[in-house]
Amino acid sequence: MLEALKQEVCDQNHELPRAGLVVGSGGNVSGRDPESGLVVIKPSGVKFAKLTPDTMVVVDLDGNVVEGTLRPSVDTGIHLYLYRHRPDIAGIAHTHSPYATSFAARGERIPAVLTPITHMIGRDVPCSRYATPGEVDTGAAILEAAAGGYAALVRAHGVFTMGKSAAEATAIAMYLEEAAKTTHLAMLRGPVEELSQQEIDRCYAWFRQNYGQSGSKPVSS
Numbered sequence: 001m002l003e004a005l006k007q008e009v010c011d012q013n014h015e016l017p018r019a020g021l022v023v024g025s026g027g028n029v030s031g032r033d034p035e036s037g038l039v040v041i042k043p044s045g046v047k048f049a050k051l052t053p054d055t056m057v058v059v060d061l062d063g064n065v066v067e068g069t070l071r072p073s074v075d076t077g078i079h080l081y082l083y084r085h086r087p088d089i090a091g092i093a094h095t096h097s098p099y100a101t102s103f104a105a106r107g108e109r110i111p112a113v114l115t116p117i118t119h120m121i122g123r124d125v126p127c128s129r130y131a132t133p134g135e136v137d138t139g140a141a142i143l144e145a146a147a148g149g150y151a152a153l154v155r156a157h158g159v160f161t162m163g164k165s166a167a168e169a170t171a172i173a174m175y176l177e178e179a180a181k182t183t184h185l186a187m188l189r190g191p192v193e194e195l196s197q198q199e200i201d202r203c204y205a206w207f208r209q210n211y212g213q214s215g216s217k218p219v220s221s
């Protein structure tokens with residue numbers, strides 16, 4: 001069942017080590033099937049190189065395994081908590097990517113100083129309060145911090161990104177890490193000036209209209 005979604009979620013999990021966002025078997029991507037509401041997620045403790053679509057685990061929103069022979073990711077409860085509370089999302093990525101997580105280690109948000117990431121998420125990257133590991137407290141902390149947005153750092157832990165698909169959530173995780181790295185480097189040389197929310201809103205709308213092949217106007221450059 002859900003062969004196309006298992007392929008997509010598997011492919012997006014492979015993107016995490018390729019982009020240098022994870023080590024070992026840490027980090028995970030999931031996707032939700034809009035028709036059935038079922039979620040496809042990475043199995044627990046399996047190295048990324050070993051992942052195939054058939055090793056993906058299908059779970060319902062209560063965490064019952066519907067298909068798959070392996071146990072789902074240890075973070076499955078957090079993903080399901082987010083899906084239950086955010087009907088607008090169909091993909092989640094979780095990493096401990098080092099530059100972004102260095103902000104989380106300090107309990108700091110990533111300020112909105114670069115347009116490539118604000119284009120995608122329309123704001124800074126907030127950092128949550130400290131959350132006890134596990135579904136309810138971590139899920140609640142992410143929801144509070146994200147405040148309807150698509151990304152949040154979890155204090156003392158890592159990065160959670162959300163999107164309309166597994167691919168979108170993974171793309172946000174990649175651009176977020178790039179922005180965290182560049183912002184960190186810039187901050188070493190002195191204070192940085194944050195973009196105004198008005199300018200962020202303008203860029204976000206422009207990007208939505210023009211990016212990719214389905215925008216209403218072609219990008220000129």
Ligand SMILES: [Zn+2]
Binds near residue numbers: 094095096157158
């Ligand atoms: Zn984690």
